[in-house]
Amino acid sequence: MLDINIIRNPKTVKGLAREIINVCDGYWSRKIKEDEAKEYIRYWSKYESIKLFKGDKLNSTVTKIIGKRRTELVNTWLIGTQISI
Numbered sequence: 001m002l003d004i005n006i007i008r009n010p011k012t013v014k015g016l017a018r019e020i021i022n023v024c025d026g027y028w029s030r031k032i033k034e035d036e037a038k039e040y041i042r043y044w045s046k047y048e049s050i051k052l053f054k055g056d057k058l059n060s061t062v063t064k065i066i067g068k069r070r071t072e073l074v075n076t077w078l079i080g081t082q083i084s085i
Contacts, residue, residue: 004031006040013051016044017065024070041077 004026010016023040026032044052053059063071 008043009048010051013059013061014065016048016051017062020044020062020066020070020074024066024073027073038077041074042081045078045081
């Protein structure tokens, strides 16, 4: 059904940013359902938190690469989740 291949455990911060772009763009183009997209973001917030976050905010490298709209979308999907460091 899906022609999008998402890596759950990317090697680098830049790799994670590229996967976030794939998830957000897949969601906007209706190739990924919202629940599935949220699941990816929450998975990364739990298991890739060192790459995704800097303190209590998204890593600045990630936000530069993914852009403002995707950052807003990711932050919306992260509402209600506990950030573990």
